[in-house]
Amino acid sequence: MQPEPAQNPDTVAGLGEFGFIERITGGRPQPSTTLLGPGDDAAVVAAPDGRVVTSTDVLVEGVHFRLDWSSPEQVGAKAVAVNVADVAAMGAVPTGLLVGLACPPTLTAEIADRMTEGMWQEASRAGVGVVGGDVVSAGSIVISVTALGSLQGREPVTRSGARVGDVVAVRGRLGWSAAGLAVLSRGFRSxxxxxxxxxxxxPPYQAGPEAALAGATAMIDVSDGLLADLGHIAVSSSVAIDVWAERMEVHQRLVDVASALGSDPLHWVLTGGEDHALAATFPSAAALPPGWRVVGTVKEGSGVTVNGRAYERPVGWEHWR
Known part of the structure; x- marks a missing residue:
């Protein structure tokens, strides 16, 4: 009988499943909403509101991130950010994160440590803790994060509440991630x-609950592109949305990068995904919390237009298309 080959102690396989779990969760601080954290069959998270907002996103190596483009810390932080942004878009405050990590057994412990450190850092920025999850072996890195949130007694801000006459507003950066992807795709790093x-x-996490308190009628996380995501609000609310191009914030840095690459910076702003800004509708401009800016209006009809006309280019990202 052949002896089993020795495991490299510098890999996740060398750490072992439970050693790895202890390594990434042991001694980490938890917010007051975590009543029972990692280490048992399941976590216990406080839900005084009686309702739990929940959302899941999956990040796949080679599709959502590349380790030759991003540091492990940035990959971990991104996995948290894209999920907490969804909770914020409901007007909720995050209360817990569940992380599923699939990776090759040869993944070095250093990369795994740095990736989970990025998760914890971003979780701390959002005011939430990693309360549990799972780790498994796979051919490539896949990160699945489920975010939990509390409405704190408020009604959720859904995609279906926009009304004719509302203003459309955004909070956060738009077009920057698309510009960064364009730069990286050309082989540059700056x-x-x-x-x-x-x-x-x-993502502007606090802006979601603030918008809910200010009376936002509909809200969405801009993950696939502003026009595409406003399209979801338009469909769900049975309204039309018109975006005013002249109101869009096109930073000079985006203009400079677009000029160098022969691209259109406004197209990035209107259709670029993965900035995870928030877009919402409000009864009036006077209702906007600080930091929000009006970029359009809600009208009768259907669909999304720019300056009253259909946008002739692709409006955002959609998997399998």
Whole structure:
């Protein structure tokens, strides 16, 4: 009988499943909403509202991230950010994260440590903890995060509440991640501001609950492109939305990058995904919380237009298309 080959202690296989779990969760601080954290069959998270907002996203190596483009910390932070942004888009405050990590057994412990460190850092920025999850072996890295949130007694802000006469407003950056992807796709690594925006988005987490308190009628996380995601609000609310191009914020850095690459910076702003800004409708401009900016209006009809006309180019990202 042949002895089993020795495991490399510097890999996740060398750490073993339970050693790896202890390594990434042991000693980490948890918010007050975590009543029972990692280490048991399931976690216990406080839900004083009586309702739990929940959302799941899956990030796949080679589709959503590349380790030759992003650091492990940035990949981990991105996995958290894209999920907590969805909770914020419902007007909720995050209360817990469940992380599923599939990776090759040869993944080095250093990369795994750095990836999970990025998760914890972004979770801390969002005011939430990783309360549990699972790790399994796979041929490539796949990260699945489920975010939990509390409405704190408020009604959820859905996609179906927009009304004719509402204003459309956004909070957060738009077009930066698309510009960063364009730069990376050309083989460049700078300017760092746009490349960094693609590697790790910075959603305005607090803006979701603030919008809910201000009376937002509908809201969505801009993950696939502003026009595409406003299209979801238009369909769900049975309304039309018109975006005003002249109201869109096109930063000079995007203009400079687009000029160098022969691209259109406004197209990035209107259709670029993965910035995870928030878009919402409000009864009036006077209702907007600080930091939100009006970019359009809700009208009778259907679909999304730009300056009253159909947008002739692709409006955003959709898997399998």
């Amino acid at each position: 300017p760092g501001t746009v490349v960094g925006a693609h590697r790790c988005p910075q």
